[in-house]
Structure formats: C-alpha cells, structure tokens
Amino acid sequence: xxxxxxRDLSKRFGDFAAVKQLSFEIRPGRxxxxxxxxxxxxxxxxxxxxxxxxxxxxxxxFGGQRYDELxxxxxxxxxxxxxxxxxxxxxxxxxxxxxxxxxxxxARRVEEVxxxxxxxxxxDRRVKGYSMGMKQRLAIASALxxxxxxxxxxxxxxxxxxxxxxxxxxxxxxxxDRGRAVLVSSHVLAEVAQSVDDVVVIADGELRAQxxxxxxxxxxxxPATEVRAQxxxxxxxxLERRGHRxxxxxxxxxxxxxxxxxxxxxxxxxxxxxxxxAPRVRSLEEAFLTLTGxxx
Amino acid sequence: MKALLHAELxxxxxxxxxxxxxxxxxxxSLILVALGASLDVGKDPHALFTNNSITYxxxxxxxxxxTGEWRHRTITGSVLAAPDRLRLLAAKAISYxxxxxxxxxxxxxxxxxxxxxxxxxxxxxTLGAGGLADVLWRNLAVAALLGPLGVAFGALIRxxxxxxxxxxxxxxxxxxxxxxxxxxxGRFGPLAGAPGGVLxxxxxxxxxxxxxxxxxxxxxxxxxxxxAALRLDRRDLV
Numbered sequence: 381x382x383x384x385x386x387r388d389l390s391k392r393f394g395d396f397a398a399v400k401q402l403s404f405e406i407r408p409g410r411x412x413x414x415x416x417x418x419x420x421x422x423x424x425x426x427x428x429x430x431x432x433x434x435x436x437x438x439x440x441x442f443g444g445q446r447y448d449e450l451x452x453x454x455x456x457x458x459x460x461x462x463x464x465x466x467x468x469x470x471x472x473x474x475x476x477x478x479x480x481x482x483x484x485x486x487a488r489r490v491e492e493v494x495x496x497x498x499x500x501x502x503x504d505r506r507v508k509g510y511s512m513g514m515k516q517r518l519a520i521a522s523a524l525x526x527x528x529x530x531x532x533x534x535x536x537x538x539x540x541x542x543x544x545x546x547x548x549x550x551x552x553x554x555x556x557d558r559g560r561a562v563l564v565s566s567h568v569l570a571e572v573a574q575s576v577d578d579v580v581v582i583a584d585g586e587l588r589a590q591x592x593x594x595x596x597x598x599x600x601x602x603p604a605t606e607v608r609a610q611x612x613x614x615x616x617x618x619l620e621r622r623g624h625r626x627x628x629x630x631x632x633x634x635x636x637x638x639x640x641x642x643x644x645x646x647x648x649x650x651x652x653x654x655x656x657x658a659p660r661v662r663s664l665e666e667a668f669l670t671l672t673g674x675x676x
Numbered sequence: 677m678k679a680l681l682h683a684e685l686x687x688x689x690x691x692x693x694x695x696x697x698x699x700x701x702x703x704x705s706l707i708l709v710a711l712g713a714s715l716d717v718g719k720d721p722h723a724l725f726t727n728n729s730i731t732y733x734x735x736x737x738x739x740x741x742x743t744g745e746w747r748h749r750t751i752t753g754s755v756l757a758a759p760d761r762l763r764l765l766a767a768k769a770i771s772y773x774x775x776x777x778x779x780x781x782x783x784x785x786x787x788x789x790x791x792x793x794x795x796x797x798x799x800x801x802t803l804g805a806g807g808l809a810d811v812l813w814r815n816l817a818v819a820a821l822l823g824p825l826g827v828a829f830g831a832l833i834r835x836x837x838x839x840x841x842x843x844x845x846x847x848x849x850x851x852x853x854x855x856x857x858x859x860x861x862g863r864f865g866p867l868a869g870a871p872g873g874v875l876x877x878x879x880x881x882x883x884x885x886x887x888x889x890x891x892x893x894x895x896x897x898x899x900x901x902x903x904a905a906l907r908l909d910r911r912d913l914v
Contacts, residue, residue, distance in 0.1 A: 433912040448759035465749035481683035
C-alpha cells in the first residue's frame with residue numbers, strides 16, 4: 381500500500397471547484413515534487429490529506445488510513461504548511477516541547493531536531509524575533525520531531541535564502557535515502573528540479589502529469605532534434621513528407637519525433653549540408669508550461 | 677488525553693501574557709483585600725475574601741488562549757498534532773479549568789491569610805475555618821467553570837477582540853442591566869448572574885442558591901462547549 385494515496389479527490393468551496401477528481405500516489409524512498417501554478421489546488425490537496433479540510437468526495441490516505449485515523453500521527457506524517465505559524469511570545473524550544481508533549485515524543489527529540497535545523501543557539505529566543513527562514517526551519521523541526529515515515533512540505537523554500545534552500549535539498553534527499561516518502565509542493569520549478577525524483581503536476585485542480593522527472597521532462601512528444609542546414613527549406617520539405625513536424629526559428633529547425641541520427645541520414649539522402657545537429661531536450665519549465673497551460 | 681492536557685498546560689505556562697495577567701490580577705486581589713481589611717470598619721469578611729478579580733480573570737484567559745489559536749494562526753498546527761478536534765477543545769477547556777482552580781486556590785488562600793491577619797490585628801471579626809472553607813469552595817467552583825466557558829466562547833466566536841470585549845460587556849453591562857429589568861432572568865446569566873449565585877454576597881436573596889447556580893453554570897459551559905465543538909469540527913482549516 382502506498383505511503384500516500386490520493387484517490388478521486390474533489391473539493392469544492394461553494395461554487396468553486398478547487399480540486400477535481402485528483403488521483404496520484406507517492407512512493408517510499410523518493411522525493412516527489414507536487415507542482416502547479418498558484419491556485420492550482422496544491423495546498424487544498426495537502427490540507428485534505430492532513431485532515432484540515434474535508435474532501436467533497438474521494439479519499440486521501442496514508443497507508444490506507446485517513447490522517448485523523450492514524451495513531452500518533454506525528455510518528456507517521458510530518459508536515460510543514462505554507463502558513464506555518466507560531467505563538468510569537470513562545471520560544472522555539474518551548475514550541476517544540478508543546479508539540480513533543482502532544483505527540484508523545486521523547487523530550488530528547490527536541491534538542492535533536494533543534495540541532496538538525498541549526499537553531500540550538502536561538503532556541504530560547506521568542507519566535508517573534510525570528511526571520512522568515514528561521515521560522516521555516518522551526519516548522520521543519522516540528523515536522524521532524526516524530527521521525528515520521530512521510531514528510532509533506534508545502535512551498536518549503538519560502539523565506540529561505542540560497543544556503544537555506546541548499547540545506548533543505550540535502551535534508552529532503554537524506555530523508556528519502558532513509559526510505560521516507562517525501563512530498564514537496566512548489567510553484568517555482570527551478571527550486572525543486574534539482575531535488576525531486578518524481579513529479580505530480582496539477583493545474584486548475586486536475587492532474588496533468590505524473591511520473592519520474594525524466595519522463596515528464598521528456599513529455600509525450602518523443603524525441604526532438606535541432607538542426608541547422610545550408611538549405612533549410614529543402615530539408616523541411618523532406619522531413620515533413622516523412623511525417624515529422626518542423627518549426628523554423630531563425631536558421632534553426634526544430635524537428636519533432638525524430639532523433640538526430642534520423643535527421644542526419646535524411647539530410648545525407650537529400651544531399652543537404654548540415655551545419656549543426658543536436659538532440660533537443662525539453663526544459664522542465666517548458667514541459668510545465670505546456671502541461672499546465674500557463675503563459676509566459 | 678493526558679498528553680494533550682500536559683501540552684495545553686505547557687502552552688499556558690510558556691507565554692508571558694498568562695504570567696502577566698495572572699500576576700497583575702493576583703497583586704490587585706491582595707492589595708484590595710489589604711486595603712479593605714485595613715480601612716473598612718465592620719466589613720463582612722465573607723465578602724472581603726470572595727475573590728472576584730482572579731476568579732473572573734480566568735474566563736478572559738480562557739477566551740484569550742483559545743482565540744489566540746486563530747489570531748496567531750496556530751490552530752492548524754494544533755489540529756495537525758491532535759487531529760481529534762473535540763479532544764483538543766476538551767483538553768484546552770480542562771486545562772483552563774485546572775489553571776483556574778490552582779490560581780484561585782493560591783490567591784484566595786493568600787488573601788485570606790493577609791486579610792485575617794489584618795482583621796485580627798485590628799480586633800475585628802474574622803471568619804472561622806468553616807467560613808473560610810465556604811468562601812474557598814465557592815471561589816474554586818466559579819474559577820473551575822468560568823475557565824472552560826471562556827475557552828468555549830473563544831472557540832465559538834474566534835475573533836479575540838470581539839470575544840474579550842463581548843465577555844467584559846456581557847459581565848459588566850448586559851447582565852447587570854438585565855438583572856435590573858428582569859431579576860428572575862438576570863440571575864441565570866453565565867458571567868455575572870450564575871457566578872454571583874455561587875459566590876453569594878450581601879444581596880444573596882436576589883441570587884440563585886449556590887447549588888442551583890453551580891448547576892446553571894455547568895449548563896452554560898456544556899451548552900457553549902457543544903456549540904463550539906460542533907463549529908470547530910465542521911470547519912475547514914484553510
């Protein structure tokens with residue numbers, strides 16, 4: 381049974397359908413990016429998973445159990461939500477002591493997670509004096525208290541500086557390497573592309589793609605090639621006669637559905653001199669924009 | 677439930693608001709008792725030791741503690757840690773009941789000591805052990821019930837300023853006004869009428885009998901708690 385399984389999940393707020401028949405699952409030992417533009421329904425989906433909003437239909441479960449059915453949920457699931465907030469008058473250490481007391485976690489875990497997020501030195505300062513990045517680290521420390529099997533992070537890079545983002549990537553990888561299932565949402569693709577194994581892409585509350593990063597990066601178009609030729613019109617004609625879609629951008633031809641080897645052989649056959657030939661790798665950004673229908 | 681209760685009591689102890697409000701209320705109670713015992717001649721010692729400020733302050737602390745979960749947007753984290761919302765609300769209500777009893781006990785005993793010493797020193801009438809015990813149970817009963825009532829009102833209304841101002845206005849203006857116009861209705865009120873009946877006082881004839889007043893206060897606490905639990909349980913936390 382998958383550690384996280386979303387099945388036909390729908391959520392309506394009045395007339396607005398925030399999530400529509402969404403289904404996906406994530407695997408242990410993998411970092412899964414949950415991607416979509418702002419307003420795609422990512423946070424609503426995560427909150428439905430965590431029992432904070434009630435689904436209109438469908439289910440969202442951890443190993444087959446709803447979040448509110450889990451015994452000691454803090455040991456199964458750790459969550460960092462986008463609007464993680466703390467009582468401003470309470471210190472980080474006391475905040476963690478409260479969470480540890482609620483979840484029945486041993487007191488030593490408080491010191492361990494403070495050290496893990498590098499907040500030990502500031503642990504007795506009141507949270508209202510913390511920077512955004514420090515608050516984010518505290519939220520992550522809270523999620524790690526129960527040493528959970530599943531980690532869910534909603535836009536966790538918000539407020540983190542570049543070293544903080546690098547640290548977070550390392551943490552996510554380390555958790556996955558220990559067999560944990562990690563689900564991290566983001567609308568900034570560049571921030572997750574380097575750290576995720578799998579992706580789930582949604583837009584307008586609907587699933588647009590799911591799979592390994594490489595599979596989604598490649599898209600459904602098959603191979604593609606960029607070629608510069610001495611006689612582009614002649615080569616375009618030959619390629620189109622063989623059923624390939626060709627777009628001309630300046631002096632470069634973008635050929636869909638053909639490998640560089642196929643294009644090269646065709647150029648030789650047509651006796652057209654080739655000035656440059658390379659496989660065309662679709663960027664994640666491009667794939668994402670295509671999948672979500674977003675405009676640049 | 678034990679872990680939740682522990683966590684809620686820890687929440688209570690680890691903010692300055694609680695310490696500041698309790699310290700101020702306790703100091704005020706002691707000063708008023710000392711002044712009353714020193715300056716008033718022939719003052720009823722029962723009324724002197726009926727410790728209204730600390731007893732009533734717990735209703736506001738309960739409301740502030742609960743509405744603070746929305747004000748500081750910590751309710752999401754609280755529900756994540758304790759997904760059973762009814763138990764979460766119950767733990768908070770019980771923690772403020774416990775806090776109310778402990779604080780009322782400490783302050784009532786302290787004021788009794790100070791007041792009795794001053795009265796005895798002036799050769800005035802003091803309360804015997806039975807009289808002191810009578811005052812003590814009344815104070816503790818009101819504090820034990822007003823704490824959860826504050827929590828329940830807070831969970832129902834959620835906005836901190838509206839809740840606190842509403843509670844003060846109800847206790848200080850609305851209920852006394854109703855008692856003036858319709859005393860038979862006013863004495864059943866949740867914040868002044870019924871608590872006044874439990875505490876007793878000079879105008880005891882106009883109040884509910886203490887036993888009935890306790891039952892009425894329990895009824896208010898259960899009613900408001902049930903409404904708050906229903907609302908919290910159904911609400912999406914977005």
